[in-house]
Structure formats: structure tokens, C-alpha cells
Amino acid sequence: MKNAPAGFTFSTVCAGIKGTEKDDMALIAVETPARWAGFFTKNRVKAAPVLYGMEKLQSGSPLAAVLVNSGNANACNGLDGMTDLRQLCRECAARLNVPEEQVLMASTGVIGARLPVGKIQKALVPLVAGCGKASLEDVATAMMTTDRYPKWRVSRLAGFPDVTLGGVVKGAGMISPTMATMLGFFVTDAGLPTDSLRKISALAVEESFNRITVDGDQSTNDTVLVLDGGEITRDKKRIKALEHAMAKALNEMMCALAWEIVDNGEGVTKVVTIEVAGARTVADAEMLARSAGQSPLVKTAFFGEDPNWGRLMAALGAAGVPINPDEINIKFDGITLVKDGRFAGGDAERRVADVMKNREFTVTILLGQGPGSYRLVTSDLSVEYIKINADYRS
Amino acid sequence: MKNAPAGFTFSTVCAGIKGTEKDDMALIAVETPARWAGFFTKNRVKAAPVLYGMEKLQSGSPLAAVLVNSGNANACNGLDGMTDLRQLCRECAARLNVPEEQVLMASTGVIGARLPVGKIQKALVPLVAGCGKASLEDVATAMMTTDRYPKWRVSRLAGFPDVTLGGVVKGAGMISPTMATMLGFFVTDAGLPTDSLRKISALAVEESFNRITVDGDQSTNDTVLVLDGGEITRDKKRIKALEHAMAKALNEMMCALAWEIVDNGEGVTKVVTIEVAGARTVADAEMLARSAGQSPLVKTAFFGEDPNWGRLMAALGAAGVPINPDEINIKFDGITLVKDGRFAGGDAERRVADVMKNREFTVTILLGQGPGSYRLVTSDLSVEYIKINADYRS
Numbered sequence: 001m002k003n004a005p006a007g008f009t010f011s012t013v014c015a016g017i018k019g020t021e022k023d024d025m026a027l028i029a030v031e032t033p034a035r036w037a038g039f040f041t042k043n044r045v046k047a048a049p050v051l052y053g054m055e056k057l058q059s060g061s062p063l064a065a066v067l068v069n070s071g072n073a074n075a076c077n078g079l080d081g082m083t084d085l086r087q088l089c090r091e092c093a094a095r096l097n098v099p100e101e102q103v104l105m106a107s108t109g110v111i112g113a114r115l116p117v118g119k120i121q122k123a124l125v126p127l128v129a130g131c132g133k134a135s136l137e138d139v140a141t142a143m144m145t146t147d148r149y150p151k152w153r154v155s156r157l158a159g160f161p162d163v164t165l166g167g168v169v170k171g172a173g174m175i176s177p178t179m180a181t182m183l184g185f186f187v188t189d190a191g192l193p194t195d196s197l198r199k200i201s202a203l204a205v206e207e208s209f210n211r212i213t214v215d216g217d218q219s220t221n222d223t224v225l226v227l228d229g230g231e232i233t234r235d236k237k238r239i240k241a242l243e244h245a246m247a248k249a250l251n252e253m254m255c256a257l258a259w260e261i262v263d264n265g266e267g268v269t270k271v272v273t274i275e276v277a278g279a280r281t282v283a284d285a286e287m288l289a290r291s292a293g294q295s296p297l298v299k300t301a302f303f304g305e306d307p308n309w310g311r312l313m314a315a316l317g318a319a320g321v322p323i324n325p326d327e328i329n330i331k332f333d334g335i336t337l338v339k340d341g342r343f344a345g346g347d348a349e350r351r352v353a354d355v356m357k358n359r360e361f362t363v364t365i366l367l368g369q370g371p372g373s374y375r376l377v378t379s380d381l382s383v384e385y386i387k388i389n390a391d392y393r394s
Numbered sequence: 395m396k397n398a399p400a401g402f403t404f405s406t407v408c409a410g411i412k413g414t415e416k417d418d419m420a421l422i423a424v425e426t427p428a429r430w431a432g433f434f435t436k437n438r439v440k441a442a443p444v445l446y447g448m449e450k451l452q453s454g455s456p457l458a459a460v461l462v463n464s465g466n467a468n469a470c471n472g473l474d475g476m477t478d479l480r481q482l483c484r485e486c487a488a489r490l491n492v493p494e495e496q497v498l499m500a501s502t503g504v505i506g507a508r509l510p511v512g513k514i515q516k517a518l519v520p521l522v523a524g525c526g527k528a529s530l531e532d533v534a535t536a537m538m539t540t541d542r543y544p545k546w547r548v549s550r551l552a553g554f555p556d557v558t559l560g561g562v563v564k565g566a567g568m569i570s571p572t573m574a575t576m577l578g579f580f581v582t583d584a585g586l587p588t589d590s591l592r593k594i595s596a597l598a599v600e601e602s603f604n605r606i607t608v609d610g611d612q613s614t615n616d617t618v619l620v621l622d623g624g625e626i627t628r629d630k631k632r633i634k635a636l637e638h639a640m641a642k643a644l645n646e647m648m649c650a651l652a653w654e655i656v657d658n659g660e661g662v663t664k665v666v667t668i669e670v671a672g673a674r675t676v677a678d679a680e681m682l683a684r685s686a687g688q689s690p691l692v693k694t695a696f697f698g699e700d701p702n703w704g705r706l707m708a709a710l711g712a713a714g715v716p717i718n719p720d721e722i723n724i725k726f727d728g729i730t731l732v733k734d735g736r737f738a739g740g741d742a743e744r745r746v747a748d749v750m751k752n753r754e755f756t757v758t759i760l761l762g763q764g765p766g767s768y769r770l771v772t773s774d775l776s777v778e779y780i781k782i783n784a785d786y787r788s
Contacts, residue, residue, distance in 0.1 A: 045711025045719045076707050078720060078736050111704025112737045220708050296690070296775070297783055304784025310505025313470050314614050317439025325439045326472060342472050343506045381690075386777045389691055390698025 003154055004136060005164040005189035007031040007229040011130035012142040015123035017109070017116055018071035023142035025120065026068040026134070027092075027127050028185055030229035033062035033102050035194040037201035039209075041222035047075035048082045049105045050221060052089075056104060063227055064102035066185060067092050067127075069120065070143050070170070071109040075220040084115045091121060095128040106183050106223050108145055108170060136166050143170040143183055146388060151260040153253045157245045163190045163230070165246070167253050171261030182209065182261060184224040186250065190242055191230035200247045201226040208254035212262050212377045213293050226250070262377045267384030270302045271377065273362040279372035284321040286374040288365065291319035293378035302380035307352040309338045316365065329366040332356065397548055398530060399558040399583035401425040401623040405524035406536040409517030411503070411510055412465035417536035419514065420462040420528070421486075421521050422579055424623035427456035427496050429588040431595035433603075435616035441469035442476045443499045444615060446483075450498060457621055458496035460579060461486050461521075463514065464537050464564070465503040469614040478509045485515060489522040500577050500617050502539055502564060530560050537564040537577055540782060545654045547647045551639045557584045557624070559640070561647050565655030576603065576655060578618040580644065584636055585624030594641045595620040602648035606656050606771045607687050620644070656771045661778030664696045665771065667756040673766035678715040680768040682759065685713035687772035696774035701746040703732045710759065723760040726750065 004010070008030050012023040038057040040050045056063075067088065074081045085105050093100040107115070140150035147170055157163040169184040192200070205224055233239050263271050274293045279285035292298055295315040301308035309330055316323060330338035332352040337344050355361050398404070402424050406417040432451040434444045450457075461482065468475045479499050487494040501509070534544035541564050551557040563578040586594070599618055627633050657665050668687045673679035686692055689709040695702035703724055710717060724732035726746040731738050749755050 043708060043711035044713075044715075044717050045707045073704070076704060076719065076732075076735060076737070078734075111707065220704075220711060296779075300780050300783035303780060306784065310467070310470060310614075313439045313505065314437060317437040317614060319438075321438075323438050325470065338470075340472075341470060343470070381780060383777050383780045385690075386694050386697060386775060386780060389694035390700065390777075 004166050005187050005229065007189055008166070008187045009132040010134040010136060010139050011127050011132070012134045012138045013123050013127045013130065015069070015119045017069055017119060023138070024069060024071045025123050025127055026139040026142040027065060027131065028068070028139065028187065028227070029065040029096060029131050030063070030187070030227060032229055032231070033064045033098070034227040034229040035192070035197055035232070036063050036228065037198040037226040039202070039205050039224040041220060043220050045076065045220050047073050047107060047221040048077060048085045049074055049107045050223060052082065052085055053104050053106070053223060056101065059101065061101045063104060064098035065092065065096055066225060067103060067105045068139070068143055068183065068185070069107050069109070070145055072107055072113055072115055073109045073111045073221050074107040074115050076112040077114055080114060084117050087117065088115070088120055088124070092124055092128070095124055104225070108143065108181065108183050108221050111220060136168055139185070140168040140170070143168065145170065146266055147171060147264045149264065151257050151264065153257060155249055155253060157190065157242070157249050159245050160190070160242065163242070164188065165190070165249050165253060167257055169257045169261060171264055182222055182224070184209065184257065186224070186226040186253070188228050188246070189230035190228055190246055191233040192228050192242055192246060193232060193239065196239065196243050197226060197228050200243060200250060203247065204250040204254045207251055208258040211375060212258045213290070259377055262379050265379045266388045267382040267386070268379040269359070269382050270380040271360045272302055272379065274376045274378055275362060275364045275373070276367070277364070277373040278367040278369055279374070280321070280370040281372040282374060283372070285372040287321050288316055288319045288323070288367070289374045289376040291315045292363070292365065293376045296381055299379065299381035302356065303382045305353060305356040307332070307337055307349050307356065309343065312363070313338070313341070323367060324369065327368040331364040333361045398560050399581050399623065401583055402560070402581045403526040404528040404530060404533050405521050405526070406528045406532045407517050407521045407524065409463070409513045411463055411513060417532070418463060418465045419517050419521055420533040420536040421459060421525065422462070422533065422581065422621070423459040423490060423525050424457070424581070424621060426623055426625070427458045427492070428621040428623040429586070429591055429626070430457050430622065431592040431620040433596070433599050433618040435614060437614050439470065439614050441467050441501060441615040442471060442479045443468055443501045444617060446476065446479055447498050447500070447617060450495065453495065455495045457498060458492035459486065459490055460619060461497060461499045462533070462537055462577065463501050463503070464539055466501060466507055466509055467503045467505045467615050468501040468509050470506040471508055474508060478511050481511065482509070482514055482518070486518055486522070489518055498619070502537065502575065502577050502615050505614060530562050533579070534562040534564070537562065539564065540660050541565060541658045543658065545651050545658065547651060549643055549647060551584065551636070551643050553639050554584070554636065557636070558582065559584070559643050559647060561651055563651045563655060565658055576616055576618070578603065578651065580620040580647070582622050582640070583624035584622055584640055585627040586622050586636055586640060587626060587633065590633065590637050591620060591622050594637060594644060597641065598644040598648045601645055602652040605769060606652045607684070653771055656773050659773045660782045661776040661780070662773040663753070663776050664774040665754045666696055666773065668770045668772055669756060669758045669767070670761070671758070671767040672761040672763055673768070674715070674764040675766040676768060677766070679766040681715050682710055682713045682717070682761070683768045683770040685709045686757070686759065687770045690775055693773065693775035696750065697776045699747060699750040701726070701731055701743050701750060703737065706757070707732070707735070717761060718763065721762040725758040727755045
């Protein structure tokens with residue numbers, strides 16, 4: 001298996017943005033400008049790179065490169081933030097010898113500090129010169145902020161030995177709703193037309209990065225890009241088969257990396273999948289899953305390994321959707337803790353307490369009202385989360 | 395000043411519900427059955443005493459007594475919970491020699507455990523016999539769960555030397571939205587008609603207990619009762635003046651006690667008032683205040699005494715209402731930290747860091763969009779909160 005899709009090259013350097021010696025910049029470049037799909041934060045306070053990316057997505061221009069930095073979000077800097085960004089994209093484009101509009105920038109880190117433009121300009125020289133020297137794992141490492149480990153995947157498309165899909169993400173805090181404090185870049189040489197790529201990507205993002213939560217906060221910088229640098233396929237039968245295989249592969253890769261983002265969440269000691277079924281509608285199921293998965297009391301009970309089903313019931317009741325408490329059943333990894341709205345007894349509680357000692361488990365909530373279901377990956381809320389976030393800037 | 399409104403008597407005992415020697419039951423009794431207003435949780439999972447109270451409120455029956463216990467919420471016990479409650483209310487009424495429908499019960503504590511009916515029955519004997527021996531402060535103490543101190547007030551109505559208003563509340567975790575894991579009982583001998591009492595009480599609850607948050611969780615048991623045991627006034631002019639004085643006194647008392655509930659919040663080290671002004675509408679202002687006041691990242695920054703305005707901006711952007719980030723101004727106790735959406739500089743930051751060392755401060759958020767304003771009292775999110783809630787039941 002190739003370790004990256006054909007045509008893509010990567011580079012990373014330490015520009016000193018974080019004041020450490022760790023890599024804090026990455027460049028993703030592609031030989032033939034790529035068709036792409038882009039997804040951005042729904043926060044009304046959007047970082048400059050997000051506003052710029054949304055504008056470029058509208059314009060329909062292909063992408064030759066994505067410049068990434070960690071340590072500084074370039075958010076809440078007003079017009080200065082956009083001026084800094086445009087200057088850096090222009091210089092990067094010139095060094096790569098591509099049109100300015102084919103370079104995007106993505107930033108993550110502290111809000112409200114100007115980008116250290118001088119440092120980044122200096123770093124652009126080795127960054128562009130180093131293209132091809134770094135791996136996807138190096139890119140994933142350079143993107144990290146409070147992440148515990150680099151998150152990346154490479155896979156070959158089932159049935160298409162010549163097609164490779166690669167992905168890198170970063171996450172940590174501010175994870176949820178509708179995307180996280182996350183950046184995610186996916187690259188392929190599949191050769192899909194733009195409309196296919198965008199449709200497939202939108203579905204996969206919805207099933208993965210939009211279904212995770214660490215703290216319910218929503219970032220100013222969330223960005224997921226999917227780039228296809230392969231020669232476009234004209235054969236309709238091949239497109240159909242490619243679409244099918246890519247949808248499956250991208251969904252799997254994004255779900256796996258989304259899970260890893262929660263597993264990397266600040267202070268996380270438990271990764272809990274909340275599965276709601278039997279709600280009236282999917283929308284109801286989502287509200288119930290989010291109310292349970294975002295309740296601080298439920299999350300501290302996960303941290304305390306306490307089968308505190310009363311807090312789960314209270315969170316479901318507070319979701320704002322009609323439910324019948326007497327028909328609710330709740331299971332932990334298949335063990336029934338709540339039967340028809342009531343406690344299933346001390347023996348069940350002891351077995352569930354054992355399940356909760358694991359780092360991962362699934363809470364299934366059955367409502368018996370209809371066909372609506374939803375799955376959300378959440379975490380516990382730990383002492384360490386508070387410590388990390390109380391000290392983050394100092 | 396009398397230390398309680400005429401006609402009201404109080405009693406407390408230790409029934410052993412919590413397994414400690416502290417008082418865990420209280421009785422509020424009134425000589426002449428009282429007109430009353432009642433406010434209950436909006437959680438769809440409602441405890442038995444809430445369902446029973448809502449039914450009684452509908453029925454229009456006056457109240458002779460309220461039986462209160464801490465240590466057990468009598469929630470999620472299905473029909474058994476209602477059977478237990480009815481039996482206890484019946485026995486309490488018989489001992490007090492009042493009609494059964496004139497006794498309410500209010501419970502707070504662990505969800506999903508049956509009430510220890512035998513223990514409570516036994517406790518009813520000294521509880522009823524002790525009527526008149528306890529003070530409002532004793533009642534406030536018996537209601538406590540994880541509260542730090544008893545919360546109560548007595549005041550004389552301005553201009554009405556013969557009218558007294560008393561109140562007790564308990565709070566702690568699960569504080570918000572639309573009421574807290576709280577019980578609140580207010581007693582007066584004002585002699586207001588029921589409709590006046592209910593209108594005035596509804597406004598005061600809206601301005602106080604509905605505007606506090608500790609963890610965004612919503613309880614199954616929240617209850618606020620306002621009892622007026624005074625002889626009903628027929629003089630229309632006196633009613634008008636009484637209404638005016640009572641509205642002011644009840645609002646002040648409820649706001650003061652609501653603030654104390656946050657000050658008693660689990661692990662709270664900061665009590666922060668969020669004032670939003672200049673939003674398009676009051677509804678927008680409320681959503682912005684709640685988004686800022688409930689964000690775990692904002693609350694951990696309060697705990698860390700970190701002027702992390704970027705998190706405030708991100709929380710405002712995530713509130714789901716249209717805002718113009720470039721017109722936002724944020725002040726801490728009057729010191730501008732964000733001017734027109736941007737950082738006001740290192741000097742302001744240092745001064746705000748000093749403000750944040752206080753236990754109480756106010757964050758003012760100005761949007762320049764319209765006349766909508768809202769005030770919310772919130773807390774920080776501390777290491778202690780996690781420890782308390784991870785260990786609560788063990």
C-alpha cells in the first residue's frame with residue numbers, strides 16, 4: 001500500500017509559534033490542483049481562515065495547497081487577521097509557484113492573538129523546500145494542541161487497488177456540537193467529480209465529526225477539508241462504484257478518527273457511546289442523546305464509575321422532547337440498569353459498575369415510541385479537564 | 395420584627411433518611427389554610443411530589459402544611475412513589491387534624507430509591523408534636539443536601555408593619571435552566587387574594603430562580619411554593635399597595651436567595667453575574683447569557699482566574715443568534731477587556747485578572763444591536779465540582 005495518495009506531498013517545520021521546539025506548521029501540497037469539499041464551524045464568531053475558506057469554497061477554485069499552523073487560531077483579530085492570512089497565502093503560493101487562490105490556510109490554538117507573521121514567513125522557506133519529506137503522521141503531529149497522540153489513517157479503497165485515502169485530524173477541547181475544535185484533512189487520488197466528492201463528504205462528516213462531544217463548546221476554527229487530486233474519471237460505471245467504495249471508506253475513516261478525537265479529549269478517562277433508539281424521530285433521538293451526553297452530572301458520574309441512572313433519567317427529561325418515563329430502558333454494554341423507567345436492582349448495578357471500570361462502553365437508551373435513533377460519542381468530565389482548561393493559557 | 399409570619403409554625407426532626415444524625419425532615423404548618431402559588435420543574439421526568447403538587451395546584455385546594463424531606467427525591471419510583479407519598483400525606487394530615495388534600499410533600503436527594511416510609515411514619519410523631527419549636531433557619535438546615543449553609547430570609551413589608559415575609563431555599567447541583575435542584579418555600583401573612591399572589595410570585599420566580607445556573611442540569615424535583623396564611627384583604631386600595639410592596643419584597647428576597655444558591659453551588663469558588671445588553675431581543679439576550687454562562691470552557695476560565703475572552707467570544711458565537719462579532723464589547727466589573735470584538739490589551743488584561751481574583755464579579759456583554767437585555771447568575775466549574783459529583787452516591 002502507498003503511504004499517501006498519488007500526487008500529494010507533505011512537509012512540517014517548527015516555526016516557533018508555540019514557543020517550543022515541536023513542529024507547529026504543516027503543508028499539504030498536491031501536484032494537480034485538487035477538487036475539494038469543505039466544512040466549517042457554524043459558530044457565528046468565525047476565525048479568519050474559516051471566513052477565507054468559505055469564500056474559496058464558494059468561488060469553485062481548485063486547491064494546490066493547505067497551510068496549517070497550531071498554537072494560534074487567528075480568530076477575533078478583525079481585519080488584521082484577514083490581512084495576515086492573505087499575505088501568508090500569497091507568499092506560500094509564490095514559493096509553490098501556484099495561483100494565490102489555490103492556497104488555503106487553517107489555524108488552531110489561542111484565540112485573539114495576531115499570527116506571528118515574521119516567524120511564519122521565515123518558516124515558509126524550509127516548509128516549501130521540504131515537500132515530500134514528511135508523512136501524514138508528521139502532519140498529524142504538527143497539528144496537535146492538547147491532543148494526546150497524532151490521529152491519522154491511510155487506507156486503500158476496497159475494489160480499487162490504485163486508489164488511496166489518507167486522513168489527519170486534531171481535536172481536544174471545545175468538541176461539539178456540529179464539529180469540534182478540530183481540523184481534519186482528507187486526501188485521495190480517487191478521481192471523483194466535485195459534486196460526488198462533496199455529497200459523500202457531507203454525509204460522512206454528519207455521521208462522524210458531527211456526532212462527538214467532549215464539552216459541548218463550539219470552536220471558532222473547526223474545518224474539515226477533503227481533497228481529491230486524482231485525474232477525473234469520465235467512466236460513469238466506474239464513478240458509481242468509486243462513489244460507493246469511497247462513501248464507505250470515508251465514513252469508516254472519519255468515524256474512527258472522530259472516536260480518537262474524543263479519546264484525546266482534554267482529561268478524558270472514559271469514551272462513552274450513547275445510542276438512542278425507539279424515539280419518535282431522528283431529531284428527537286439526537287436531542288435526547290445530546291442532553292444525556294452533554295450533562296455535566298452524567299459525565300462526572302461516568303468519571304466516578306457510578307451507575308447513577310437517576311442523572312441519566314433527569315437528563316432525558318430535560319431534553320425538551322416528549323417522552324414517557326415509564327417506558328424507558330437503559331443498558332450499559334447490554335446490561336439492563338433501568339427497566340420501564342425504574343431501577344433494575346442491586347445485582348444489575350454491580351454488573352454495570354464493572355462495565356464502567358472500562359475505558360470504553362456503550363449506553364443504550366430505548367424509548368419505545370417510534371423509529372428514531374441516533375448515536376453520539378461522548379466522554380466523561382474529569383478533574384483533569386478542569387485543570388487543563390483552568391491553566392491552558394498560563 | 396416577628397421572626398415568622400403570623401399563623402405559621404415550623405418543626406424539624408432527624409428521620410434517618412440520610413443515615414446521619416442531622417435533621418432531614420421539616421414541617422411547615424399554617425393555622426388557617428393558606429392560599430398559595432406553586433412552581434414546578436419543567437423536566438419531563440417529574441418526581442412523585444411534583445406530580446402530586448401540580449395536581450393539587452389545579453384543584454384549587456388551600457394548604458395547611460408542607461412536609462419536606464432531604465436525602466431522597468422520590469423520583470423514578472413509578473406508581474410506588476405516588477403510593478408512598480399519598481400514605482405519608484394522609485398520615486400527616488390525620489396527625490395535624492386537617493383534610494388530606496391540604497398537605498403537600500416536597501422531596502430532594504437521590505433519584506430512584508423508594509422513600510423509607512417506616513422511618514418517616516415514625517418521624518411524623520415528633521415532627522407534628524414539635525410544631526412551633528423550630529425556626530425558618532432550622533427548616534433551611536433540614537432541607538440541605540450538598541449546600542454549604544442554610545439559606546433563609548425574613549423581612550417586614552415596607553409600609554406594612556403587620557406583614558411579614560419569610561423564605562427558605564435549598565440548591566446545590568443540577569441548578570438550571572428554568573429552576574434548579576432546588577426547593578423554595580415562602581410564607582406570608584399578607585392576606586393577598588390568590589390571583590394576586592400567583593401573578594406576583596410568577597414574576598419574582600422568573601426574575602430570580604429561573605436566572606441562575608451552576609451546571610445546566612435540570613432536576614426532577616424543583617419546587618417553589620408561596621403560601622399566604624393571612625386573613626384575606628377586601629379593601630381594594632390596600633390590596634393594590636400590598637401587591638406593590640409584596641412584588642418588591644418577594645423579588646428582592648428571591649433574587650438574594652437565588653444568588654445564595656449559586657454561592658452554595660457544588661464546588662463553586664466564583665459567583666459571576668452575566669449581564670447582556672444591546673441584543674436584538676430579550677430572547678436573544680437570554681440565549682447569549684446562557685451560552686456564555688453555561689460553557690464549560692468559560693466556567694473553567696473563571697475557576698482559573700484567566701481573562702480568556704476568546705472563550706467568551708466563542709460561546710457567544712455558538713449561542714445560535716445572529717450577532718456582529720466586530721461590535722461586541724465585554725467588561726469585567728466595568729473594565730473593558732474586549733473592544734469592538736478585539737482584545738483591549740495587556741494592561742486591561744492585568745486589571746481584569748485582578749477582578750477575577752474576587753469571589754464575585756460581573757461580566758457585561760454589550761452587543762449594540764437593540765434593546766434586549768438579560769441577567770444570569772452563574773458560577774465557575776471547579777475541580778471540587780467534579781470530585782463532589784463523581785463521589786456523590788458512594
